[in-house]
Amino acid sequence: MKDTLLISNVRIINPDDQPFKGDVYIEDGKIIQIGQCLSRKAVQRIDGQNHDWLLLPGYIDMHIHGSAGHDTMDASPLALHEIAQSLVQEGVTGFLATTMTQTIAKIESALVNVAQFEQQEGEAVLLGIHVEGPFVSKIRAGAQPEEYMISPTIEQFANWQKMSCYRIKQITVAPEIEGGFTFLEALKNFNVIPSIGHSDATIEEVHQAVSLGISQATHLYNQMRPFHHRDPGVVGGVLLEDNIKVELIVDCVHSHPQAVKLAYRTKGAKGIILITDAMRAKGLQYGEYDLGGQTVYVSEKGAHLANGALAGSVLTMEQAVKNMKAITNCSLQEIVAMSSTNAAEQLQLPMKGRIEEGFDADFVLLDQQLNVQKTICRGKVVFEKS
Numbered sequence: 001m002k003d004t005l006l007i008s009n010v011r012i013i014n015p016d017d018q019p020f021k022g023d024v025y026i027e028d029g030k031i032i033q034i035g036q037c038l039s040r041k042a043v044q045r046i047d048g049q050n051h052d053w054l055l056l057p058g059y060i061d062m063h064i065h066g067s068a069g070h071d072t073m074d075a076s077p078l079a080l081h082e083i084a085q086s087l088v089q090e091g092v093t094g095f096l097a098t099t100m101t102q103t104i105a106k107i108e109s110a111l112v113n114v115a116q117f118e119q120q121e122g123e124a125v126l127l128g129i130h131v132e133g134p135f136v137s138k139i140r141a142g143a144q145p146e147e148y149m150i151s152p153t154i155e156q157f158a159n160w161q162k163m164s165c166y167r168i169k170q171i172t173v174a175p176e177i178e179g180g181f182t183f184l185e186a187l188k189n190f191n192v193i194p195s196i197g198h199s200d201a202t203i204e205e206v207h208q209a210v211s212l213g214i215s216q217a218t219h220l221y222n223q224m225r226p227f228h229h230r231d232p233g234v235v236g237g238v239l240l241e242d243n244i245k246v247e248l249i250v251d252c253v254h255s256h257p258q259a260v261k262l263a264y265r266t267k268g269a270k271g272i273i274l275i276t277d278a279m280r281a282k283g284l285q286y287g288e289y290d291l292g293g294q295t296v297y298v299s300e301k302g303a304h305l306a307n308g309a310l311a312g313s314v315l316t317m318e319q320a321v322k323n324m325k326a327i328t329n330c331s332l333q334e335i336v337a338m339s340s341t342n343a344a345e346q347l348q349l350p351m352k353g354r355i356e357e358g359f360d361a362d363f364v365l366l367d368q369q370l371n372v373q374k375t376i377c378r379g380k381v382v383f384e385k386s
Helices: 077-090 104-115 154-163 180-187 203-211 233-240 257-267 317-328 332-346
Strands: 004-012 020-027 030-035 044-047 054-057 059-064 092-098 125-132 168-173 193-196 245-249 272-275 287-291 294-299 302-304 363-366 372-377 380-384
Touching: 004 363, 054 332, 059 077, 059 125, 059 272, 059 317, 059 332, 077 092, 077 104, 077 125, 077 317, 077 372, 077 380, 092 372, 104 125, 104 154, 154 168, 154 180, 168 180, 180 203, 193 203, 203 233, 233 257, 245 257, 245 332, 257 272, 257 317, 272 317, 272 332, 317 332
Parallel strands: 004 044, 004 054, 059 092, 092 125, 125 168, 168 193, 245 272
Antiparallel strands: 004 020, 020 030, 054 363, 287 294, 294 302, 363 372, 372 380
């Protein structure tokens, strides 16, 4: 018997279509039919008639280190399962497990752990790995430990890709460091997103990096050479480069609301990818936590190292979406682009990021205040608000 689900009387939101009230019929994790007043029989039904619910493609978080007390660098199956289970509560249906600058041995343990990971029901889908560091600049270290930063080599990366069973999908690089441009040139032979981040590059070096394949910027504004009218830096470069999509942490801690508005006006919704950059304290109480062997102090002011450097966030994608809407007054279609479609396109996932027949049945069901009511992953309800 087929696993079927009928979602009816919801407002369907896509990135470039007018929203409309309709129904969606799903079989075995795929969208089979979209229409109005569908009379299909289904094992499970969700009726939004009395709720005025919005149906969006499930959120995709391309940059998340941890959640619920666990971190990708823990290199344990339990950590990945706990992270994946916690993320569905905020509407996330897919994510990249993100590593950080550490010893080669610890990075490799994390990569092998992802390679051996067996997805379970009730979890956001682990779409691959984002390697953030160690090929970054000590000048823009932030919470990345300087003592483990090294120059990139394609041999090292090729070995890591093999270890991970080719699950590395994104790598953050400071192109201006020794070997950086040579590395980017060689990286063209790999199916991976090169992202400029933790970088002190000049705008000329940014342009050169883009010519060599850089197509994304890691957490815009944070730990990158800032904008100056005589030295536009990485910030100026990535805002002006049409071929770069920028990650944005919209927690009003990493970036001032007016800086978020500037990015929105400069890049447009098609050029922004909402991320959390969350660490293990997400969803937990304020207090002291570990990040790569460093103590992180989490309070209402965010997550910081003892020296004051920001150390990831405790942001949820649910709150990121709400904040983006409040700050920019963007449309719901633009929210879909920034929270799902752009990430799916960058990751070359042609069946995700839209609500269309034949696509994967990954959705988040929201109320009018953009609160997550249900998360549906691969056609199954994996979270319901109590």
